[in-house]
Amino acid sequence: xxxxxxxxxxxxxxxxxxxxxxxxxxxxxxxxxxxxxxxxxxxxxxxxxxxxxxxxxxxxxxxxxxxxxxxxxxxxxxxxxxxxxxxxxxxxxxxxxxxxxxxxxxxxxxxxxxxxxxxxxxxxxxxxxxxxxxxxxxxxxxxxxxxxxxxxxxxxxxxxxxxxxxxxxxxxxxxxxxxxxxxxxxxxxxxxxxxxxxxxxxxxxxxxxxxxxxxxxxxxxxxxxxxxxxxxxxxxxxxxxxxxxxxxxxxxxxxxxxxxxxxxxxxxxxxxxxxxxxxxxxxxxxxxxxxxxxxxxxxxxxxxxxxxxxxxxxxxxxxxxxxxxxxxxxxxxxxxxxxxxxxxxxxxxxxxxxxxxxxxxxxxxxxxxxxxxxxxxxxxxxxxxxxxxxxxxxxxxxxxxxxxxxxxxxxxx
Amino acid sequence: xxxxxxxxxxxxxxxxxxxxxxxxxxxxxxxxxxxxxxxxxxxxxxxxxxxxxxxxxxxxxxxxxxxxxxxxxxxxxxxxxxxxxxxxxxxxxxxxxxxxxxxxxxxxxxxxxxxxxxxxxxxxxxxxxxxxxxxxxxxxxxxxxxxxx
Numbered sequence: 001x002x003x004x005x006x007x008x009x010x011x012x013x014x015x016x017x018x019x020x021x022x023x024x025x026x027x028x029x030x031x032x033x034x035x036x037x038x039x040x041x042x043x044x045x046x047x048x049x050x051x052x053x054x055x056x057x058x059x060x061x062x063x064x065x066x067x068x069x070x071x072x073x074x075x076x077x078x079x080x081x082x083x084x085x086x087x088x089x090x091x092x093x094x095x096x097x098x099x100x101x102x103x104x105x106x107x108x109x110x111x112x113x114x115x116x117x118x119x120x121x122x123x124x125x126x127x128x129x130x131x132x133x134x135x136x137x138x139x140x141x142x143x144x145x146x147x148x149x150x151x152x153x154x155x156x157x158x159x160x161x162x163x164x165x166x167x168x169x170x171x172x173x174x175x176x177x178x179x180x181x182x183x184x185x186x187x188x189x190x191x192x193x194x195x196x197x198x199x200x201x202x203x204x205x206x207x208x209x210x211x212x213x214x215x216x217x218x219x220x221x222x223x224x225x226x227x228x229x230x231x232x233x234x235x236x237x238x239x240x241x242x243x244x245x246x247x248x249x250x251x252x253x254x255x256x257x258x259x260x261x262x263x264x265x266x267x268x269x270x271x272x273x274x275x276x277x278x279x280x281x282x283x284x285x286x287x288x289x290x291x292x293x294x295x296x297x298x299x300x301x302x303x304x305x306x307x308x309x310x311x312x313x314x315x316x317x318x319x320x321x322x323x324x325x326x327x328x329x330x331x332x333x334x335x336x337x338x339x340x341x342x343x344x345x346x347x348x349x350x351x352x353x354x355x356x357x358x359x360x361x362x363x364x365x366x367x368x369x370x371x372x373x374x375x376x377x378x379x380x381x382x383x384x385x386x387x388x389x390x391x392x393x394x395x396x397x398x399x400x401x402x403x404x405x406x407x408x409x410x411x412x413x
Numbered sequence: 414x415x416x417x418x419x420x421x422x423x424x425x426x427x428x429x430x431x432x433x434x435x436x437x438x439x440x441x442x443x444x445x446x447x448x449x450x451x452x453x454x455x456x457x458x459x460x461x462x463x464x465x466x467x468x469x470x471x472x473x474x475x476x477x478x479x480x481x482x483x484x485x486x487x488x489x490x491x492x493x494x495x496x497x498x499x500x501x502x503x504x505x506x507x508x509x510x511x512x513x514x515x516x517x518x519x520x521x522x523x524x525x526x527x528x529x530x531x532x533x534x535x536x537x538x539x540x541x542x543x544x545x546x547x548x549x550x551x552x553x554x555x556x557x558x559x560x561x562x
Contacts, residue, residue, distance in 0.1 A: 215443070
């Protein structure tokens with residue numbers, strides 16, 4: 001029987017430590033992991049809990065991240081609660097198996113400390129790895145700080161393992177900015193946490209010898225399409241389960257989460273849409289700008305990146321006062337508009353407000369995103385709103401040295 | 414052909430891929446396929462003809478149409494060494510109590526491995542055209558070869 005870990009009402013934890021504590025409280029059966037910066041302390045901490053008797057499960061050391069996720073798929077198909085952690089290149093190496101995990105409907109939890117993808121080689125945080133996972137069929141929850149890294153990881157087990165969902169879940173936090181920044185975290189005690197997550201309920205587990213089962217069967221054009229459609233529906237329908245789990249979590253802790261967090265949107269004339277730790281920077285900038293210059297700025301932050309909350313993004317943006325919205329992508333878009341811009345614009349297109357939509361690429365490879373820069377972008381949005389049309393290129397780059405870089409101009413106004 | 418050789422009534426009842434094409438709402442979660450109908454704790458201890466195979470188990474599908482040549486088995490020469498049973502990649506050699514009985518033509522794909530590994534002289538398994546009659550093939554079985562000096 002695992003030992004109970006003594007926790008204070010408030011602890012000083014960084015995002016990695018918070019995530020590893022949440023994994024410990026979930027009493028996972030198998031963690032198969034390969035370390036990579038900046039997520040290493042998550043599984044390093046977990047390994048210590050196993051070694052010191054705080055976890056009853058197995059810690060499997062593997063030869064690569066491909067092996068780590070493969071081990072997770074095998075253990076999950078066998079019928080265990082399974083989790084791991086990774087970042088960046090390790091995430092990229094996992095990608096093939098991520099699709100296996102979701103297609104096989106295995107509720108694995110993957111904690112990701114977001115980091116840039118090489119080349120150039122870079123260990124700092126941006127959202128390249130998170131974006132790389134967006135078509136993989138996983139649920140993707142985004143934590144903006146260490147407390148949320150803890151909370152989202154606890155919620156991830158509940159969401160993924162729900163019998164109507166049975167899909168793997170990623171919990172993202174920003175590499176270094178969140179993963180290595182110590183903050184006050186209010187944990188819940190072991191017994192309460194485990195009661196919230198609940199005992200693992202296996203489905204079609206291979207260790208049930210009374211019902212021999214084949215996992216990972218091959219299908220061709222005759223069956224593949226139907227299975228992918230069923231999987232997509234489960235992912236889309238997980239929205240209500242996520243809402244329910246968040247509601248239950250609020251009852252337990254008082255901390256309220258939504259699939260889309262929005263701040264000061266009720267009377268907003270301009271808005272920024274962004275993800276991760278930058279949300280807190282933007283909220284601070286918006287508050288200051290409201291006080292300093294009276295510009296009515298709001299912030300929209302999808303906490304749930306997948307399934308993409310088309311419904312709630314649309315609700316957040318359907319404000320009669322809203323004129324101009326800037327979507328900020330912290331990932332090199334590789335020859336397109338940013339993914340967040342594309343998806344949020346699609347949602348905004350079906351609103352009555354139909355605000356002007358612009359795109360900023362920012363923060364690549366860990367480039368700092370300051371409050372001042374956030375304010376500059378907000379003021380630029382206000383200029384669009386006043387002019388009645390987009391006065392700059394539609395896609396621009398924030399915090400980039402050298403000549404101004406931008407693409408495409410509006411045909412409205 | 415002894416198509417029903419030690420097979421239950423579900424063996425090879427349809428072409429592979431001819432199963433009922435249900436819609437997305439009826440496919441299994443995660444492409445999971447159950448091998449048997451209901452509880453089957455002791456399946457490993459049952460002979461194939463005693464198991465209740467599921468419709469999606471390949472046991473119930475036939476792939477005979479994939480074959481253009483087939484192995485024919487000659488009981489008179491066979492020494493029951495079980496080499497073919499061990500090597501067959503599709504468990505299509507039927508043997509009970511270490512006595513070779515014949516070939517499961519529903520699942521044999523005509524690869525010829527059984528013929529290759531047969532140690533007798535002449536061989537107890539030989540490949541013939543798919544349309545050739547088994548009795549005619551047996552009647553024309555080659556004689557024992559003399560050792561070359």
